[in-house]
Amino acid sequence: MRKAFLQAMKAAVVFLALASSGLVAMAQSRGQAQPKPASPAPPAPRLPNGHPDLSGVWNGGGGIAARSLKPGDHIVLTPQAQKIMDARQSKDDPEANCLPTGVPRMNPYPWRMVQTPTHKPETHILILFEGNIHSYRQIFMDGRPHPEDPDPTWYGHSIGHWEGDTLVVDTVGYNDKFWFDFDGHPHTTQLHTVERFTRTDLNTLSWDITIIDPGAYQKPFTVQTKARFEPSWELMEYICQENNTNVSHIQGPARAPR
């Protein structure tokens, strides 16, 4: 019997090895559409106004906070935030309920960056999201300050400027309703984010998001992520509310081991 079990385990290991190599092969074959590592991707293009051209459809980016931290950074919650996180149930996850993701969370759908105008310094940069509810962010580039007492919103009030070839976006005025990830990392209306977008080559947008929220975290931390350029994609319709039958079947604490 023991021998039979060992044989079964051996078969499972062989199967897994084959399955894993298949996944790797699949990933590699997908990667063939991209330039090979030996010949680096072309540099980031520029707009007539001289700034890096970030426009186009991007996929990926954002962060699952606890899983893509800047090396050396740690998430240290305040006791109150820890209490909120421990009590969170998966069924209450705003994203599962078709509500916006806020920052830094990103859903598994692409988004389009729009810079306008392009012949002189930008006044606006827009991010159009395919998911979770076709929402958008607007980043004011005209030098205005944040309002004194903004109404709390899902995406907050964003002002941007260029530091060399990096777009720096400073956002305050968030509500406290969205979660940073499936695990339910919380925040308060004190949340302040500083995002740094750098198009490191034609195909790659590096996106670092620093989270500053003394109401929920004892020290700031930075999520580091990357998005991939998808020049052949267009945004598609995605109405999450159309047939969202999942919520009534979701159960368990958000922070369950998975």
Next chain:
Amino acid sequence: MRLRLCLLIATGLLLPVIQAFAHHSFAAEYDEKKVITLKGVVTKFEWTNPHVRFYIDVKDDKGNVTNWDLELMSVNTLTRAGWGRHALNVGDQVTVTAYLAKDGSKRANARGNVTLADGKKIFAGDARNGNGTEQ
């Protein structure tokens, strides 16, 4: 039994790949350790977001019929992989391997594991490769 053991362990490891595509927590709705294979006839096909769904009637040994609700990825993800709203039709006979819902309802997640009566795998891999690939 041995085969089943292999299947359970394998699906457990493959889960993170699947989870990346969900708009909700996969683990909060489905049990990656409970895999079921169903054979039945399609009664409804919903080409909708956030998830494409189809329903099948499954007959047991005694002739009792149970209707199952099966979840796939989103319209957007499947469209970008070359699949469309005509890939499956009411009346099609399918074999499905899926992760069972945790709440005990007749509901499971079938992404990448749907086979038509003629052996063609659908909603797996990239449709533009021809007959679809294992995923």
